[in-house]
Amino acid sequence: MNAGKSTTLLQSSFNYQERGMTPVIFTAALDDRYGVGKVSSRIGLQSDAQLFRPETDLYDVITKLHAENPRHCILVDECQFLSKEQVYQLTEVVDKLRIPVLCYGLRTDFLGELFEGSRYLLAWADKLVELKTICHCGRKANMVIRTDEHGVAIAQGDQVAIGGNDQYVSACRQHYKEALGK
Numbered sequence: 182m183n184a185g186k187s188t189t190l191l192q193s194s195f196n197y198q199e200r201g202m203t204p205v206i207f208t209a210a211l212d213d214r215y216g217v218g219k220v221s222s223r224i225g226l227q228s229d230a231q232l233f234r235p236e237t238d239l240y241d242v243i244t245k246l247h248a249e250n251p252r253h254c255i256l257v258d259e260c261q262f263l264s265k266e267q268v269y270q271l272t273e274v275v276d277k278l279r280i281p282v283l284c285y286g287l288r289t290d291f292l293g294e295l296f297e298g299s300r301y302l303l304a305w306a307d308k309l310v311e312l313k314t315i316c317h318c319g320r321k322a323n324m325v326i327r328t329d330e331h332g333v334a335i336a337q338g339d340q341v342a343i344g345g346n347d348q349y350v351s352a353c354r355q356h357y358k359e360a361l362g363k
Contacts (some may be wrong), residue, residue: 189312191222197253203252204255205243208231218231218232238270239271240273253280256282257285259285260285260302261288262286262341269305284306286298291327292340293357317356318355320355321353323353324356325351326357328350
């Protein structure tokens, strides 16, 4: 949260376009906070995106798009919501279609558990780059706290609850533990 993932994705897309290349942006269909089929950054950048759902065969979709018009890069926002099979499909895009895939998302949920997409990206990615944000104390924030409507940390609920700064706070491990009373 708040590390500039979407901003970095949008900058990467711009860089490809500036060179006359065609990137494709994907985002999770379940996150429609900024509009359906949109990737938005907190600093105001925005772009249209293809949607992926749990049943989307990304290899098939990308193969068809590439056949229509060569694609030079695949950018995936909210990649934590990918399934194991979709992560595998993206490895096929890299290995068979020879199109680079850049994925941006969270590693863990508010309970400190890996998301499915993150788990398999960590296992199968060729390269990992961590974008960092900071806790209120100034240390690296590597955890996410989910809060209720009163700003109180909560430690139960569904893994996925779409929200922004109104519902989530980035924190270092120490302040994460303290917030949850651990």
